[in-house]
Amino acid sequence: MCSYLTVATDVAGSAKGAQGWFSVTSAQVYFDHPFHAPFDHTLNIDFADPAKGPAARVAVELSAESARRLVESINEALAAAGAAAR
Amino acid sequence: MPVVPLAGTSRAAVSWRRDIKKEDNVAAPEEALSARNVMLAGNDGAQINAYQALPAGDGPFPGVLVIHHLPGWDSGTKEITRRFAARGYNAICPNLYARQGLDVDPDDAAAATREAGGIPDEQFVADAGVAVDALRALPTANGKVGVIGYCSGGRHAFLTAVSLPVDAAVDCYGAFVTGTVPEGFPLKVRPLVDRAPQLRCPLLGLFGNDDQFPSPEQVDELEQALKEAGKTYEFHRYDGAGHAFFAVERPSYRPEAAVDGWQHIFDWYGKYLMGG
Numbered sequence: 295m296c297s298y299l300t301v302a303t304d305v306a307g308s309a310k311g312a313q314g315w316f317s318v319t320s321a322q323v324y325f326d327h328p329f330h331a332p333f334d335h336t337l338n339i340d341f342a343d344p345a346k347g348p349a350a351r352v353a354v355e356l357s358a359e360s361a362r363r364l365v366e367s368i369n370e371a372l373a374a375a376g377a378a379a380r
Numbered sequence: 381m382p383v384v385p386l387a388g389t390s391r392a393a394v395s396w397r398r399d400i401k402k403e404d405n406v407a408a409p410e411e412a413l414s415a416r417n418v419m420l421a422g423n424d425g426a427q428i429n430a431y432q433a434l435p436a437g438d439g440p441f442p443g444v445l446v447i448h449h450l451p452g453w454d455s456g457t458k459e460i461t462r463r464f465a466a467r468g469y470n471a472i473c474p475n476l477y478a479r480q481g482l483d484v485d486p487d488d489a490a491a492a493t494r495e496a497g498g499i500p501d502e503q504f505v506a507d508a509g510v511a512v513d514a515l516r517a518l519p520t521a522n523g524k525v526g527v528i529g530y531c532s533g534g535r536h537a538f539l540t541a542v543s544l545p546v547d548a549a550v551d552c553y554g555a556f557v558t559g560t561v562p563e564g565f566p567l568k569v570r571p572l573v574d575r576a577p578q579l580r581c582p583l584l585g586l587f588g589n590d591d592q593f594p595s596p597e598q599v600d601e602l603e604q605a606l607k608e609a610g611k612t613y614e615f616h617r618y619d620g621a622g623h624a625f626f627a628v629e630r631p632s633y634r635p636e637a638a639v640d641g642w643q644h645i646f647d648w649y650g651k652y653l654m655g656g
Contacts, residue, residue: 300566329451329487334632348480348492
């Protein structure tokens, strides 16, 4: 089957998609078959604003290893920013 | 530095033109086809876009309903649709996620549908029925229609075969025909094995032994149910192959299993759809 658990979280920010910049309100995170990336499974993140319709989405499909590195990078960058990132 | 034509280029061009001229004179439309997008009218009033590929020639041709997988109405599935047309079948692949918007990219529509928990079985059966009717209404139709689906479409192929008047079905590694849907699973699906007695046509099943959805045990369960119901079926299971072994653009592609599987598919459809 093509699907595993989806972890959804609210987010506040913006993303740039096919129609330019837009505000995003949610991130869907799931490990599944990718649409485009050349791997059996990828960690997929859809940054979206569901209220604006299916096209209001910025999608990434990352190998499991690179997704873990991304998590570390995000944490590292936030930690380095110190109080400003709290 | 000036670009210098390679020696012999002009001769090659002449030879190429001669080949084209020769092709024009070939009478048999070997693997020739035409493909386009068509619009189907859903029973609920929804517009459903569909990719249709038709063989060249007057027919009569059998029809094949191609059901896409969970990643949506993608290029890989449309390529499969063309493959059937190249082999002499009128083929159609409806966009099962068309209700997300006809102008929405297939990958965006798939993501939105996934978030919504998939599509209801009743809606799928209605849309599949419209597509089957469209195939039978084609002027080149021979009246017989087969169905094939991959991945989540494999389950849908089985659902079609227990719900609609089709003449042959192919389930390529469809999950949750049998087995138990895990707790917290994002798709609202239920197993269909209790409907095995309602199977209306012969069923070909193609599965990878390394697959977990469906696992070999779940394939066993389906085979047992078909046996008990006295249905015509044929299963082929491949060692060294997992889920999506037909998908040429993915690392899961297993050429030996896929080549053998395609042979079985065309044998199956040749037996049950040709003529009539």
